[in-house]
Amino acid sequence: MAKLLSPFLKSSVKADQEESEGSISILELTKEVLVRGIDKVPNNLLVPEECRPKRIPWGEIPVVDLSKKHSDRGQICLKMGDAARNWGAFQVINHAISPSTLRKMESEGKDFFSSPIQKKMQVRKGVTNRAYYTGNNSEEKWHSLHWAESYVQLWNKWTEMDDTVEKQTSVLYPQGNDEYRLLVAEFMEGIRSTTELIMELLAEYLGLESNFFSKFCFPNGTSVTRWNYYPLCPVADMTLGARQHTDPNFITLLYQDGVGGLQVEKNGEWYGVRPIKEALVINIGDGFHIISNGYFKTVLHQVVVNEHSHRLSMVCAIYLENHADLSAPEQLVSERVPRLYQKIYSYEYWNLIFAGREKSSPMDASVLNGLNVLKNLRIF
């Protein structure tokens, strides 16, 4: 399995190697492989034997009903905190994004990914910068190729959201599209208020002031929205939609369609995250893990693809402001639980992440740059 056929694939693999712009269309590749056979799958899409996906059970990842935020705050605080502690992941229902907004965003994504490759290439990374298509999301994750395509929107501070939404949405709709602009604005407002609530509940769980985390995020933090599209895959047992990684940002909110494919690790075992209609999956990222002095687990996760259906997810990665102090507060440090990580500001942490990416090759199978940074910061 080595010879490449698709011109997009050829140019993009070369471009990837040169660390320059360029994209492949995994959807085009899928079509090609279906017609011409699996020996057309390039080697760099195949994962080493030990990383290949296995059949695993759905995990009983806790589901938190946010409609109880007033009536039963103590109980949902406990459930969420325990989940963040034991799993580093949970699902939330009755959050602030309406089912119709989710459905419309999902269908915008599906329309985009099913559009002709020429349209995608017009907005590929490098041609446009703040909102762009990548034919595999290796640029985002800085590791080997995935069986995935992505469309990414980078957001400035929350105070500048209206302005950025306007600019970003014009990438796909240069003539303007008020409906789409309002849809994205509504989606991001739902993300904002759900994130704020989760941060408050998790602060309360740790006995901190409610706004302990959220004050570092609102209004001066930033975020990235990524639609991930995982075309059905004729070699699903030999590749991955996203290889094992933790999210280096603070927290991630993820909507998935009904197909399933996200897997999370707990105590050395992998579990599938069962799709729940209209729920959001919440992943604790490395930043939250550091500031919580390890109380909250950063969740190792991966995405498996399947032979039968395409899958879509929408991911919103939340970042704290640059000058946020990531050092765990004294309340979380004691003789019994010493400080786990060096004191560090958010911008210093990101400098370490970027320096690690500079050193590693984008084709490197290791996706654990974030975990390496954690390891180096660890003092206990």
Ligand SMILES: O=C(O)CCC(=O)C(=O)O
């Ligand atoms: O698509 C998914 O389920 C997860 C994607 C993911 O982990 C990511 O984009 O960081």
Ligand SMILES: [Fe+2]
């Ligand atoms: Fe992730």
